[in-house]
Amino acid sequence: MTPAEYQALTSPKLSHPARSLYQLYLQHQARGDQTQALDYPVLGKALAVQGEGEYRYRVTPAILTQLIEELLAVGLLSLVENPHPQHYHGAIFSLPLKRLQGLSPLPARQFAMHPQWRPDDQFEGLARLCGLLDSHIDETELGEFIAYWLGRPEVFENQHQWMLKLVRKLKNQRSIKRAPAPQTDAGYQQLPAKTDSGPSKRAQQMMAEAQRLNADNQEDCASDEKDS
CATH class of the missing domain: 1.10.8 (Helicase, Ruva Protein; domain 3)
Structure with missing residues (x-):
């Protein structure tokens, strides 16, 4: 099995019967990188599960067509010849991923984390x-x-x-480590210096009004002195 075949076979799009059909029959019985003409009765018998005189899993022609379409969808099969457009009985397929040798090693076996685990030299x-x-x-x-x-x-x-x-x-x-805030020589966070912006606009208006009233009072006092 090539790494490309392994990757396609582990696709979640494939059902277990489709994997079995490819590995146990189509790949095993292939001539080079092509299948023999598919025989639906033989395939159905190969995939059927029988127990104590009756079938616990029976593969119908419709199911076989569906399984083959699953394999086509993930690229494990490619249609070469099909005399019956409605189904794949008698059809011949190529196994394109079987030709892709040496791309990469097969993935290592999966395991749960354990206390002795360490990363390797890669x-x-x-x-x-x-x-x-x-x-x-x-x-x-x-x-x-x-x-x-x-x-x-x-x-x-x-x-x-x-x-x-x-x-x-x-x-x-x-990546979540932030740069530290600016600090003084003593190690305390430096706060922005306050700027002296002078009296507010409202305060300036009140001061101007007070000056105007004071000037008016002085004029009134001067007028009273002249009258007297």
């Missing part, structure tokens, strides 16, 4: 690839990461995926 390169230039991690950061995922034993990832989660955690932690 971690620095992965961190740099993800934009984390400082890939140093101390025991506190690593311990927090392991402790968090120990509490979620239902999560299974392979080694590469666990290291990618760790890189993302470090990036998030280090």
